[in-house]
Amino acid sequence: LKANPHHQSVVSITPTVAVGADDLLIVGGPCTVENLGQMTTVAQCLVPHGIQALRGGVYKPRTSPYSFQGSGDAGLDILAQIRCHHRVPVVTEVMAIHQIESMLDRVDMLQVGSRNMQNFDLLKALGEIEKPVLLKRGLAATLEEFVMAAEYIVSHGNPGIVLCERGIRSFDNYTRNVLDLGAVVALKQITHLPVIVDPSHAAGKRELVPALAKAAIAAGADGLIVECHPVPDQSISDARQALSLDDMVALVEQLRPIAAAV
Template sequence: MLDARLVTKSHPDHRTVIQLSEQVAIGGSNVIIIGGPCTVESAEQMEQVASQLSVAPIHALRGGVYKPRTSPYSFQGMGVDGLRILAEARSRYGMPVVTEVMSIAQIAPVVAYADMLQIGSRNMQNFELLKALGQAGKPILLKRGLSATIEEFVMAAEYIMAHGNPNVVLCERGIRSFDTYTRNVLDLGAVVALRQLTHLPVIVDPSHATGKRELIADLARAAVACGADGLIIECHPEPDQSVSDARQALSLEAMVSLVQSLEPIARAIGRTLSKDSVADSKQLVMA
């Protein structure tokens, strides 16, 4: 039996709703969409992204400023300058921002500028980092490790919560397998299992799961249908020109079209994507 005292449900209806801003909460009746480029490249890029996404039912912006790259010679991100660009986009368009931290030293600057701190799959079991995030004071988006079991994933969340931070969102982003056709294998069964096992919100990243933009829309719709509380999807003004993960980036137009196609699916399972309907606006704390 899992020794996940804080993450597991205390009763079948135990659900937690986590606030990103006054208008945006993950885990309630709204399916939350987070969109943006893999990497913040310039102020002009993020202005274009935010201006187009803000008029669609897209609730939050993503953009990497500290990038974990396989090659040390690849672009590593803009750092604090990128954080300032994200903060400016949030100020102009009212969209909370999500960005990744890779080390304890990066926590303080990211907390100063961002609304949610993302822990990438490579750091899911970086236990000292997880402990430090327990004191971060901001919501955490925890991505499943490349080959992590559900138990290992849940216990990583337990580390953050056991050190003082109850605001954790789980993200299924695909796991490695023998098949090389897709970048990873999206485990929607894990989404259902995590929602049964834990009270935490669960979102899905179909971009990293597939690595191919033409597969993203159908898997995004399947994720909403199986109960995911949200999606995080990469998009770019000029996808093929993205400095990282170009193959999996949607155009901004394709991103807006995809999100519009999700509304009927959300309604069919009793949820919504509307920005005007932010139910359960306060975090639920249930015994």
Template sequence: MLVHRSSPTHQTTVSIAGVPVGEPGLALIAGPCAAESERQLRTVAERLALMGIQLLRAGVYKPRTSPYSFQGLQEPGLELLRIIKRDYGLGIVSEVMSVAQLDRAYDVFDCFQVGSRNMQNFELLKALGQTRKPVLLKRGLAATIEEFLGAAEYIVAGGNAQVILCERGIRSFDPATRNVLDLGAVALLKRLTHLPVLVDPSHATGRRDLVLPAARAAAAVGADGLIVECHPTPEQSVSDAAQALSLDDLAQLVTEVSAVAQAVGRGLSYPVERAA
């Protein structure tokens, strides 16, 4: 398989809007679960810039369990992200669920996210294989490692080697946390594949008080970075409010993850002093 590591030194680094994702530094992607308004996005973007975080996540196409839940701002949200990208110079990481959305978002998104529910949307994976932009592929709710790597293979086999894997927790019988963060899978993937591996501690835990310790653990086990949800007023978030960090908590996460990364010989992909 093309995604398999051919030697211990075989390692791919993927660039998202000039930000390297892969060894040696840890990359950070942060932002709200959903784009809600220009004011919300500007508040987040300004704070990310102060922290030195150069990649913004914000959903405009939202896959929801219920058809009556907020589905994202759709096309108006896409225009908001276009404005934020222009005004703040941030790279945009956001989800697409169909080939049609991929076409509409192509000149706005710097990295296409494939959510857990679409990990085996094979027509979408094939289309992403024909693009020349990075893809952040999230592990399915109950996907095995073999299935996860098989989904990545669809994209790479199509000609796009810019794939980043993301462990976001797998479903279990225990409702105490939203999912079970499989850190063993992160360590295993780092041995099996040359692709970068990120961790999403927000979706993995579903609780903001657990996001920081999960993020520290991810850095310690060898993850190449994190994708984290944050919001100016987390309790008012239109989706995933329980797991969104405040912007002050995000700054604390940067400081703590930097310390762990340095302890394991990694560091962040930008100076930590800017996170103050």
């Protein structure tokens, strides 16, 4: 994955949506897929406004085992319907090897969450599929560990990897995590992979998200993955950091001039 001045990887998500080329990749959607109505509203509001892919978790890595764990297979069906009816690629988190098979024909990109960045058996299994992988940085992973996690996937045969900086643990919890924009710059220099930023899990508070998103693009990120919801305060998980759909669309408009200047 070492950087090569003559080669920057472009990862195709569908024949018409890619990341790492000229266009930013903007992924939006709720933390958790709740029901078809919610995801239909999300798709109807976002797809016409330059959001090229939708996100939504169906297997959720919750801190407490008593919190909602995700809608599982029923949620995958919802994503499959949305992707087909709205002609938009969808991304969801895979937590275990046995979930991979059921995702292959229903989603376009599989996300490895922070808590699984060093789940090496999962990474090896994802190396054997022909779908792109969105690999999020571990909660306290060094860049060396992050890049080596990506190497696990590539070395097992899958070159379609997108790195995602989502903030790392530090001493202050006013922000949920510390967004490491230095890591974005460094990863672009030391690897040839596309790098996107998740300002939502870094910020933890919706009022911080737009500024962090803009800063990420100014730092050279290839795209963003942002949590948003039709009724943010009613989000089943991560409500405090969810943008409204209107705020999401407004944010995307503000990114264009920044991207053009980078």
